Amino acid sequence: MRTTTRRAAATLAAIALLAAACGGGGLDAEIPTADDAQDTDDTDTSDDGDDGDDGDEADGGTIAGDLVGAGATFVNPVFVDWILDGYQATVNPDANINYQSIGSGGGIEQFLLEQVDFGASERYLRDDTLEEARETRGCDAIQFPIVFGSVTIAFHDEFYDGLILDGTTIGDIFERRITNYNDPAIQALNPDRELRDEDIIPVHRSDGSGTTSVFTTYLDLDDEVEGWTLGNGTEVQWPSGTIGGQGNEGVAAAVQQNPGGLGYLNQAYVLEQGFPQAQVINADGNPVFATLEATTVGAEVAEIPDNFQFDILNIGGDGFPITGTAWVFVWECGYDDTTAALLKDFWSWAVTEGGPQAEALGYAPLGPSLQERVLDAIDRINSAE
C-alpha cells in the first residue's frame, strides 16, 4: 500500500511538471492580468498607504526570495493577480512567487511530498492526511481558508434566465430523473413561468475539478437535497445522457452549443461571461442569484471551526447556497528564515489587502472576524521547534 502511494506520487509529480510546462498556468495567467489591470491599479494606490503596517514582518524592507506553490485551478486567476499585480508589483518587488495551477489533487500531493512551499486546494486536509503530514515533516501542516467562490447553474437559452431551482431538482436533473424543462417539479418552483417542452442536456466537468467538488458536496450533504446518489468529489460517476466539458471553458462551450444545455460553472467565470443563470433556493427558502454579495453573505453566516475543516452548507438569508472554499497549506516548521518570512508576509498581505482584487475577479474574500483567525494561523508558520 505504501509503495502504491509512492509510485503514484512520483507519477503525479512528473505529470505536474508536465502540466506546468505545458502552460496550464500560462494562459490562465495572462487573462486575469490583462482584464483587471484597471481594477488593480485602484487597489494598488490604497495598498501603498497600508504598506507600513505590514512592515513589522520585515522591518519595512522587502524580502528577496522565492516561493513555489501548487494546487487548485479554481483560485488560479486570483492567486496570479495577487502575486503579479498586487504583492510583487506594489509591496515586495524582490519576491519571486510562482504558483502552478496543477489541480487540487496535485497540490495536496506536492505539498505533502515537500516539493513546494505551499499548496492550495478546494478540499481541506482530513485528519488522516494531517497525520501522514506530521509523520513526513515532524510537525503540523497548517491549513487556512483564503477565498470563497460559488458554483452557478448556467443555461443555454436566455429564456430560462432566473429560473428557480432547488437542490433536489438540480440533483434530479444531473441524475437524469428530470429530463425536460416542463417537468412538474420545475413548474412547481416556478408557478408564474411558462415552461417549454425541451429536453435538458446536463453538462458537467469532464476533468477532475474543485468546481465539481463544491457542487457535489452541496448536493450530497445538504439536508434539503433528496435522492442524490452520486456522492461527492472532484470527479463523480455521472449518469448516461449527461455530457462533459473540459474546464470551465469546455462546460461553457457545451452549454452554448447544445440546445437545452444546462451546466454548472465557477462563479468567477460566469461573472466574466454573462450567462443566463438559475436562482437557487437556499436553506431559508429564498431563491438567490449567485452574485458576489450572495457569496459573501454565505461565507459570513457559515460556522467555521477552529481547525478550519468545514464545508459551507445550509446557507440561509440572502446567501447563495452552492459555495466553496479554497484552502492554503503551509508547514509549522522546516522553512529557512527567508522563506518563512516571505510566506507570512505574502499571505498576511493577501488576507488583509487582497480583498478588492479577489472581488474584481468574482471571489468573496474573508470577512473581518475570519481574517483575524486566519492571520493567527499564518503566524504559526515556522513557529514549531
Next chain:
Amino acid sequence: MSQTSSEAPGALRVTGKARFGDAFFRIIAYSAGLSVLVVLGLMIGTTTRDALPVFEYQGLWSFFTSDEWRAGFSRTEFTGEYGAFSFIYGTLVTSLLAVVIAVPFAIAISLYINRIAPKRLAKPLAYTVELLAAVPSVVFGLWGLLYFGPTYVRPVMELLNSTLAPIPLVGILFEGPIFTTSYFTAGVVLAIMILPIITAITREVTAQVAEDQVQAAYGMGATDWEVMRKVILRGAFPGIVGGTMLGLGRALGETIAVAMLVGGSQRWGLSLFFGGDSMAGHIANTFQDAAPETVLALIAIGVGLFVITVIVNVAARALVWRIGRVAGDAAL
C-alpha cells in the same frame, strides 16, 4: 554491381581510418537501434508494473468489460471502481468512424492527384493535403469544438437522425438525443486528421502500379474509370490497407482533439450521436486532479490502449500479408 566496382578500382579500398569509422558508425547505429527497444521496454515495464495493482484490484476481465468507472480519492488504497469499457468502446467507435470516412476520401484524392488533375495543380494539391498533418491536434480540437462541430457537423447529425433513425437495426446508431460533442463529431474531425497520412500512402502506392498494365488496359478499350477501379485500385489494394491501418493507429491514440470533442461523459451508448468518452481522452481530462489510486487506474487505461493498439497493428500486418499473398504482390 561488379561492373561499377571494376570501373573504379580502389574506390572501396578500406583504409585504417575508414575501418575505425566503420566501427564507430556501427556502434552509433546499434545503440540508436537499441535505445528504441530500451525506451519501449522501460515504458511497457513501468506502466505495466504500476497498472498491475489496478488489474489485481479490479480484475482483468472486469477492467476491460465493466462500464462502471468511479474514481476513488484515497492516497493509500483502492476504493473506487475501475471498469474501462466505456472508454474502450469510445476509442474504437471514433477511430473506426474516422477510417470509414477518411479512406474513400483519401482514395479519391489520390486518384485525382495522380491521374486526373493537371500537372500544375497536382503538386500544390498534394502539398496542401500534407499540410493538414502539420496542424496541431489541439487546434483541430478547438476548431471542432467552437466552430466546425456546431456549425457543420450538428446539421449533418440532425439530417442523419431524421432520415436514418427509423430504419430497424441500423437506426439505433442514429438515434437522438443529439449531442454537439459526440462520437460522431470526434470521428469526423479525426477523419480530417488522419486524411493526410492515408492519402500520402495511397497516393504513393497507386502511383507505383505498373504503367504498362495501365496502358494495356487502355489499349483494350477500358475507360478511365475502369482502369482506376480494375487495374490501379486492385494493384494498390494491399498498400491502401496498410495506409488505412496507419491512419487507424493514429486515430486510436489521438488524445486532445478527441478529449475535447467526444463528450467527456465517462459513459457509452450505441448511438453515434451520444456524448461518450475515449481512453486517451479520459486520461487527458482527469489526470490533473486525480488522487494517487486513480492515477494508477489511468495508467492502467494507458496499458489497455497499448494492448489494443498492438492488436490492431498485428491484425493489420497479418491482413496486409494475407492480401499480398492472395494478390500475388507484396506491396508493403
